Amino acid sequence: xxxxxxxxxxxxxxxAGVSTHDIDAVFLTGGSTDIPLIRNSxxxxxxxxxxxxxxxxxxxxxxxxxxxxxxxx
Numbered sequence: 001x002x003x004x005x006x007x008x009x010x011x012x013x014x015x016a017g018v019s020t021h022d023i024d025a026v027f028l029t030g031g032s033t034d035i036p037l038i039r040n041s042x043x044x045x046x047x048x049x050x051x052x053x054x055x056x057x058x059x060x061x062x063x064x065x066x067x068x069x070x071x072x073x
Contacts, residue, residue: 005032006041021048029054 013020026049032038034056043051055062 002037002041005038006045009042009045020046023049025050025052027052027054029059030056031060 010020013023023046026042026046028034028039028042028051033042039051043049
């Protein structure tokens, strides 16, 4: 599953027309980015990127609340 995730990320980067070395920051927030295997795979895939961390426990919930307010308010 991690290989599929990294492959999809690589494809998205390719479609964006940039190199993995062009990405200078990656924002990680909760969920699966807290799993060491995924975090380490991201760091290896994006060697030039500085890791920026968000609110690991609250940001996913806040994002869902914002989306819900847009859809249902």
